[in-house]
Amino acid sequence: MIALIRRALDSDVGYSFRTSPTAIVAAVIAFVCVVCALFANWIAPHNPFDLATLDLMNARLPPVWQEGGNPAFVLGTDDQGRDILSALMYGARISLAVGLASVVLSVLIGVTLGLLAGFLGGWIDAFLMRLCDVMLSFPPILIALLIAGVGRALFPNAHETLAFGVLIISITLAGWVQYARTVRGSTLVERSKEYVQAARVTGVAPLRIMGRHVLPNVMGPVLVLATIQVATAIITEATLSFLGVGAPPTSPSLGTLIRVGNDYLFSGEWWITIFPGLMLILIALSVNLLGDWLRDALNPRLR
Numbered sequence: 035m036i037a038l039i040r041r042a043l044d045s046d047v048g049y050s051f052r053t054s055p056t057a058i059v060a061a062v063i064a065f066v067c068v069v070c071a072l073f074a075n076w077i078a079p080h081n082p083f084d085l086a087t088l089d090l091m092n093a094r095l096p097p098v099w100q101e102g103g104n105p106a107f108v109l110g111t112d113d114q115g116r117d118i119l120s121a122l123m124y125g126a127r128i129s130l131a132v133g134l135a136s137v138v139l140s141v142l143i144g145v146t147l148g149l150l151a152g153f154l155g156g157w158i159d160a161f162l163m164r165l166c167d168v169m170l171s172f173p174p175i176l177i178a179l180l181i182a183g184v185g186r187a188l189f190p191n192a193h194e195t196l197a198f199g200v201l202i203i204s205i206t207l208a209g210w211v212q213y214a215r216t217v218r219g220s221t222l223v224e225r226s227k228e229y230v231q232a233a234r235v236t237g238v239a240p241l242r243i244m245g246r247h248v249l250p251n252v253m254g255p256v257l258v259l260a261t262i263q264v265a266t267a268i269i270t271e272a273t274l275s276f277l278g279v280g281a282p283p284t285s286p287s288l289g290t291l292i293r294v295g296n297d298y299l300f301s302g303e304w305w306i307t308i309f310p311g312l313m314l315i316l317i318a319l320s321v322n323l324l325g326d327w328l329r330d331a332l333n334p335r336l337r
Contacts, residue, residue: 050331060323067317071130074123079106082116082124083285089115094303110305112294118305121291122313128287129317132198133268136205140267141260143206144213149244149252151214152221163218166211174208178270181207182279201281205270209263213256220252254332262325265318272314288314 051057070077081087092115096103103110109118151162169177181204224230225248233243268288275281275289276296286294288310295307 047328047331051327054327056323057327060320060327063316063320064324067126067313067320068130070123071127074120074127078117078120078123079108080117080120082121091115094298094306096303097305109309110303112291112306113298113303118309121286122288122310125286125288125291125310126313126317128198128281128285129268129271129289129314132202132205132271132281132287133264136202136209136267136271137260137264139202139206140209140263141213141256144210145217145249145253145256147210148214148217149221149249152218153225153240153244153248159218162214166214169208169211175270175273177208178204178274179277179279180204182274198281201271201274204274205267208270209267212259212263216255216259217252220255221248224248224251258325258329258332261328262322265321265325268321269314269318 051061075081092104092107092111093113095107095111095115097110098105098108100110107117107119109122111117112121147162151159182200221244230243230247233247271281271287272289272292275287276293278293281287281290291310292307292314295303295305295310298304298306
C-alpha cells in the first residue's frame with residue numbers, strides 16, 4: 035500500500051499535485067469535510083435528529099463567542115434546539131451522498147450513450163444527439179424540479195429512501211448530457227485511429243473494441259468533468275432542498291438547513307443559515323479547485 039502511494043506521488047499527476055499549493059489546500063479541506071460527514075455518528079458532539087435529546091429551551095442559542103452562548107453548542111443552535119455543528123456534519127453526509135451517487139449514475143449513462151453514438155454513428159448518433167439537444171434546452175434545475183415533483187406526486191407517502199432515490203434520479207437526468215457529448219466527441223476522433231482499424235480487421239467485436247480500446251482513451255476528460263460536476267450536483271441538491279422538494283425534513287441536508295435558517299436571518303439568528311451556507315461553499319469550492327487542478331494535470335500540453 036505504501037509503495038502504491040509512493041508510486042502515485044512520483045507520477046506526473048502526483049508531482050503536479052505536490053507542487054500545487056492550491057490543490058493541496060483544496061484536498062485537505064475536501065478530506066476534512068468528507069471525514070466529518072462519514073464519521074458524524076462518532077465525531078459530532080450531539081445527534082441533532084434524536085428527538086429524545088432535544089430541548090426547546092436551547093433553541094436559537096448564539097455561537098459560544100457571543101453573549102448568551104453555551105459551550106455545549108459551539109456554533110449555536112437552531113429553532114428546535116439542534117446543535118448547528120452536529121447538524122452540519124450530518125447534513126453534509128446527505129449532500130455528499132446524493133451528489134456522488136448522482137454523478138456516478140450520470141457518468142454511467144452519459145459514457146455509455148456517448149460511446150454508442152460516437153462509435154456506431156448513423157441514426158443512433160443522430161437520435162442520441164437530438165435527445166441531448168432537447169435536454170440541453172431545459173435548465174438543469176427545472177428538469178430536477180420536474181422529476182422530483184412528479185416523483186412526490188406519484189408516491190406521496192413514500193419512505194425516505196424512495197425520496198432520496200427520486201432526488202438522485204432527478205439530478206442524474208439533468209447531468210448525463212455533458213458526459214455523452216464529451217465522450218461522443220472523443221470517440222469520433224479515436225475510432226478513426228490505426229489501433230481501432232487494426233482491431234476491426236482482426237475481427238474483434240465492436241463492443242469489445244469500445245470497452246477495451248476506445249473507453250480507456252476517452253476517460254481523461256470524463257474524470258475532470260465528473261470531479262467538477264460533483265460540486266454542481268451538491269449545489270443542485272441544496273437548491274432542491276431549499277425549495278422544499280429535496281431531502282425530507284426528517285433527514286435534512288445542507289440545503290434544508292439553509293432554508294430553515296432563512297426564516298430567522300433578519301431577526302438576528304444569523305448563525306442558523308450562515309454556517310450551513312459556509313459549509314456548502316467550502317465543499318463546492320474545494321471540489322471545483324480540485325477539478326481545475328486535475329484538468330491541468332491531465333492536459334499534456336501544459337506539462
